[in-house]
Amino acid sequence: MDARRLRTRRPVVAVLALLCCLGLLSACSSSPFSSSSREEGDSTTQAALPRTLRAVDDLQDGYLKVIKNVLPSVVQIQGRRDLGSGVVYDDQGHIVTNAHVVGDEKTFRVTTAGSEKELTAQLVSSYPQQDLAVVKLQDPPDGLKAAKFGDSSKVEVGQIVLAMGSPLGLSSSVTQGIVSATGRTVTEGGDGTTGATIANMVQTSAAINPGNSGGALVNLDSEVIGVPTLAAVDPDVGDSAAQGIGFAIPASTVRNIADQIIEDGRVTDSGRAALGITGRTVVNDDYQAAGVAVVEVQEGGAADEAGLEPGDIITRLGDTEITTITSLSEALAAEKPGDETTVTYTRDGDQKKADVTLGEQ
Template identity: 35%
Template sequence: MTDQPTTPPPGHNPYFQHPVPQGPPPSGPPTMTQPLPVRRPRRAGLTATVVATAVVVGGLAGVGGAAVYSSLDGEGSSGSSASASPSTSQVVDTPDTPAPDGSVEQVAAAVLPSVVKINVSGTEGSGSGSGIILSSDGEILTNNHVAEVAGQNGSMSVDFNDGTSAKATIVGTDPLTDTAVIKAEGVSGLQPATIGKSSDLRVGQSVVAIGSPFGLDSTVTSGIVSALDRPVDVGSDGQGNTTTYPAIQTDAAINPGNSGGALVDLDGKVVGINASIRTAGSTQGEAGSIGLGFAIPMDEVMPVIQQMINGETPTHARLGISVADASGQDTTSTTEGARVEEIGSDSTAGKAGLDKGDVITKIDDHVITGADSLVATIRAYRPGDQVTVTYLRDGQTKTVSLTLDSDASSSSS
């Protein structure tokens, strides 16, 4: 949601080292998985050209389809022996029946009042994103990359589903989980969303995405959960802290402007925050949906969200090590995991006996396939949680239990 992203080349995540949760920033080109950019206003001439092109293409498709149908139907051919009797369209009464339980229609009716469009403007530009109402008096959840466009001196407003709008201010932001809380001013009686448990999701389960793609507020799309716990790395800040999370992957159409909107189950409960997409390139700088969208799972970020609401600085769990993909370090080995590159001083990993060169393959029952996988998995825990780390050392599998550190006293995580 910052300036228009430049689509990077295809391929796996090129970052060599990833802080988990401290260390120098990774180097190399950005990944293809990226936060959804703000839908920024285009020049009128370009917009008109795009619309006109769409209309022309649609018209050609319609004429072609009609021509084929007429040919097959035999209308207008010399072999026709009689004229068909003319007919006219019928007007019928369509009763307004209630939407079936668990239908997309029912979910949309229930959740649309709890999702908003967010308009942001700052020194680097302007655009729009989406948000989820958390309280009746205006607390709204969104992505950090939506809120940060406003910066310190920018402006922000919220458009509600009923057509009203209000100014908004930032309550708190957390770049590491790409979440933020804002507050709409002078409002009451809003309909808060119902928060569900993302841990209850199953692959293949139907979900609905609600937001404002390309500025089109109150847009509803549907699909399924394509995968769970997908490590998604959307970049890092100046201190080397990566924004990596164990994402919900979905084929529900998600586009620029959907950022911060709701991913809900068919009970109408919010299970994720739509945040990023996989791009296949775009000649206009803003790629559209290719069926690979990613949402931040609610279970992992609710503690962070509550900290921001309470006016606290968000904290995150950490091992206190820097790692790299194990498979990329030794061409003779096919072992997948996160190879320890550095051990932080006085870190919980160091105290537990982990050493440089160890390859972490599991955290509890979560299989670790690389550096991003480890970072995303640790981000799903909270400081003080106890975990069992499985690792390889000199070809031998070892395990150790440790208590995760907090980044409360450090800028690194």
């Protein structure tokens, strides 16, 4: 049987259905047409169909090209207990992944795409505040291919993307979707995460499952535009993931953190604003979250310089209402070190305000 016919038969059916819905096939319209109109419509359809088929083939060829270009740079990372994914960052054997993938372990087994051979990697450093980490292969194989990281500022809603990784341990898996939103601030929750609050995340409809963490979210230019990190949870069905809502750390953040870890062995400039306190959520008389109580003030930190003390209850940062420690983290994620803002708080029942110059986390 002709292999090409097998490949194109289903797209033809799909295209015919699409054209019918658009009213391009005269037989699908409820309006009467003359014989000449039907002949003209048939001619138009016959001319449009090959073009549409070529577009379908071109898109499929584009997918295949991206997978061929990028998948060799996506690896599976196995610790003693947890399994995740990683992206080859350079030809020296550095691999970027999520901090929650490496956990508190130091040594990992790494499998590259298309190979069953396990390689050994050592942790370089982990930065849980941004849920990123770098590991390094002890003996990088010949031909190790580094991925190309794209420009996060050019990511657009509606852009087609592919997610690559090892969901549920199924190495070298690829899923497809679009960029659903950009600039999301998300706080991780649940077991196995760092609890980090991460700003500017890319939201995608591409399926992201356990094991995808640390992999690659890729555009059709074969550029990594993000590192898939977590999927949203539907509160109505317990801990089940909400379908089609996943989040990836943007490539610009990944490059910033990875470059510092590789050069200095740690993050020296996080770019994350901080108050310099240890806090906890407090509730009101109706047991509703009502603010963040200051438990400890870091000496010389932003809160200390502004005069905040243990026992104060923070209720607002700038124009943002603060009810929980998570809402405070999300408000700070929208700021930068050195930004000036106002903290509203209560002390002994009295509401007060303090001007604060934010420090760095």
